[in-house]
Amino acid sequence: RKEVEQDPGPFNVPEGATVAFNCTYSNSASQSFFWYRQDCRKEPKLLMSVYSSGNEDGRFTAQLNRASQYISLLIRDSKLSDSATYLCVVNLVATSGTYKYIFGTGTRLKVLA
Amino acid sequence: GAVVSQHPSRVICKSGTSVKIECRSLDFQATTMFWYRQFPKQSLMLMATSNEGSKATYEQGVEKDKFLINHASLTLSTLTVTSAHPEDSSFYICSARDPRDRGSTDTQYFGPGTRLTVL
Numbered sequence: 001r002k003e004v005e006q007d008p009g010p011f012n013v014p015e016g017a018t019v020a021f022n023c024t025y026s027n028s029a030s031q032s033f034f035w036y037r038q039d040c041r042k043e044p045k046l047l048m049s050v051y052s053s054g055n056e057d058g059r060f061t062a063q064l065n066r067a068s069q070y071i072s073l074l075i076r077d078s079k080l081s082d083s084a085t086y087l088c089v090v091n092l093v094a095t096s097g098t099y100k101y102i103f104g105t106g107t108r109l110k111v112l113a
Numbered sequence: 114g115a116v117v118s119q120h121p122s123r124v125i126c127k128s129g130t131s132v133k134i135e136c137r138s139l140d141f142q143a144t145t146m147f148w149y150r151q152f153p154k155q156s157l158m159l160m161a162t163s164n165e166g167s168k169a170t171y172e173q174g175v176e177k178d179k180f181l182i183n184h185a186s187l188t189l190s191t192l193t194v195t196s197a198h199p200e201d202s203s204f205y206i207c208s209a210r211d212p213r214d215r216g217s218t219d220t221q222y223f224g225p226g227t228r229l230t231v232l
Contacts, residue, residue, distance in 0.1 A: 043223040044157065044223050046220060049220065091219055099210075100162065101159065101221055103156040103157045104156060106156055
């Protein structure tokens, strides 16, 4: 089983639609959680951290369920510019004592005009 | 957020040559940097954690002698791919943690990546 699992998609949605992505992780000792966005042939960019109480940033809402080891991202009122791959990232404490990121394979989103 | 740069952005080399990639934190000092590799249509895979002034910690399956990491200063880490072969062709991305970030989120900031093509 992969440490972080995501539906690869692609999700093709019309402009203005609401779309939700899910992610599950296997290590219950995971410390913190993020959603990153990656455009084609570019580096990942932080979209938002995910907090236990859930958090919102404009059109984006992230939720965490530690009991189910599940993270979600909701995008409302999709824009063409939201087209990208969304990476679910889990932060673990490595044996060296430093933190390390574990990436999901990403979910591709394409917003259509 | 913090800025991380990488150089070169793209490199094409012949099989058997060595390639050095630099990763710099531009507006902060990074005691820890990370090196990732991403193959087409796959996710980022952590190769190693680079620690300033000490040896890098490599992930399982990553050859230390092939991927040499040097973190000589608080703003620079280098990855050298020695005797590169076509199967080493990939997108190499570094990241760094900004110690000025407070709280438990431990965010990493990524460089723009280096696309390596080995002929």
